[in-house]
Amino acid sequence: MGQSNTIRILDGNTFVVSEETGDIEATPTEPTGLFSLDMRFLSRWVLTVNGERLNALSYDDLQYYEARFFLVPGMATHYVDAKLSIIRERAVGGSFREKLTILNHDEKAVDLEIRMDAGADFADLFQVKDEILNKKGELYAEAESDRLRLGYRRGNFVRETVISSSRPARYDRNGFAYSVHLEPNEQWDAEIDVQTFALGPGGRDLRLGVTAHGNERLALQHDLQEWIAKAPKVNSEHDRVAATYRRSLVDLAALRFAPLSLGGQTLPAAGLPWFMTMFGRDSILTCLQVLPFAPELSKTTLRILASLQGSRFDDFRDEDPGRILHEMRYGETAAFEEQPHSPYYGSVDATPLFVVLLDEYERWSGDVALVKELERECRAALRWIDDYADLAGNGYVWYERRNTETGLENQCWKDSWDSISYADGSLPPFPRATCEVQGYAYDAKLRAARMAREFWGDPAFADRLEQEAAALKERFNRDWWVADGEFYALALDPDGRQCDVLSSNIGHLLWSGIVDHDRAEKIARHMVGPRLFTGWGVRTLAEGEVRYNPIGYHNGTIWPFDNSFIAWGLRRYGFAEEAATIASGILDAATYFDGRLPEAFGGYPREQTKFPVEYPTACSPQAWSTGAPLLLLRTMLGLEPHEGHLAVEPVLPVGMGRIEVLDIPGRWGRVDAFARGRLDLHQLAD
């Protein structure tokens, strides 16, 4: 939902979305602002000089946490005559700081009235697309001699924006102003500091002592340099692969998020700007994607999700014992329980994926201590799968929300209301069970069996899990196979009827290993066949289905993250060429977005549009899109931990040229992987 012409900078979950001039004038359609803790702390931030609005000559988003705008007074038609330049440099990191610089290019002295309109509506992130009319609390503005205080109070819930300046300014309730006299070629500057407060009754800030790194610009810069230095280096014959990798690495750094109360540990948040918080599913899948490049994210993600694992039944939050959370929010609607995100547990896949990530992380890192540390949580997650998710009592993982007001209807990754349908387009009743989640549960049981046998000293539990997994695989291959189309159904309804549409979800089944070997080739053929594959990637829903729409959010668009797991799955079953086909399509698409893959793009055939059509309201950068190129690299290079060392078995298309990945961390220390494109993809199409 971010507009493409907005400029965004962020640090953790404090971020600024503005127009190209740096101004903020929030409306429901242009939800710009300064946000922190899921609330908007500035909804108006408009700079004028002598009453005139400014026009943008250019802007740079230098780093994810800083941007610079070059402006002149007046509108585009006459800016060439401008005798003044205005530079706005801003950064977030704890607080929001903006430095104004004004240069007089005239041969005469000038007197300027510089004014910043400032206002805050304290909208909850869940309300920014609505007209903010009936706030339940009280908004206030207090102009003091050296600061402007904008606030919102509802009971003990207080949020404040405090604006101050390095130079004396005149503050009023709607902003502040400076009167400036500039001689020819003289320059003036002022530093403005905007602090956000989330105050409790004692005046203490909720976030006290919680930061991922130092807040100052230099600390942020140092942190980013260290992050990049620590990650493997990727060199490629064609610069685009290496460029996409570098972009992903920096975006991944930006998306790190330190939840309150967890001591500054970071995990990947879901996406900028609207999803800068922890999501069970998104955080876990991103960690899986980036394991060869940034393994430490997995450790913190697993620990944080474990520390918030469900412990009781709560129908409002859809919480059960053992369940891994879906989403955590800190804003007003979460605080006052108008939304259930404190945290909300309505995700059907985060729990099995938690177990999958722990095992995969150990296979790379050799961190047995963490596997032992999280044994109890893993067992609780496995119990949730068997005891609380099997709503139909037939050995599958189902979902049905208990919070019917604000809970999620579809609790799988395709969480829009119409994502799960029968072939005739109608929607099934609840509970629903989607295919990919059965695969995750199967994989979780097998991986837990390995951990139980090797690290928990419980071979009997391991045997039981393996038997259960084998039975699930047999059952699944019987009940979900759509004989006519030769694929697995998207979902089952409570009567066991199949949602018999061809969807991308079945690609995840390869990754999980639940596909019978004699059926794998049929699934692989669908993945690169004309109904699902566009030339760029695999559509969420196949062309020809009733609900298919090339720009349908979960009914026809291409999701890079989805494709990365499909490619990984294809590789697992030995379909290296099909995997490379998908990897190559998605990496080609990335070059059209300067290496930054959006959440989703249109499912139009590649030859029709020639370029990938961005989904209109896609959120970017988004963590699992950022992680996709990294998983695709892993897949094409065939990187796989094997008996304590790293196996490398590259299958690259010819067009990729040479790729080298240096210093891949793991239980083996650091090793390099080299690959050369030898695969002629055209052979596949014939």
Next chain:
Amino acid sequence: MVDATTRFFESLNRRDHEPLLDKAAGTVRFDLHEGAQTTHWLLRVDRGRLTVSQEDREADTVIGTTPALFEEMAAGRENGLAAVLRGDMTVTGDARLVVQIERIFPGSPDAQGPRRLHHREVR
């Protein structure tokens, strides 16, 4: 009749071992303020072993709220993390302990839990 707050702390004291707090260590003091009066509960957690007293001693984490809100939490009718976000409960010191301890509060007495299909058929 004993209130839910007392019952809650007594049940913690009786609990030999709380697996949800296996990884937690430290002391938490609950200060329940009502006017000029403050009731203290001190919970000592040592890797799953719990000890409760009513001492007013220094602690790693101090949680401040009203007896009324705490009573609702002890009865499973209020959620601690939402109360912290609202500012109805304050936290000083190590906030990690709050997240860990919040999980041992009971769920709502009215919660139905997962709705299994066969239950529905019975009805």
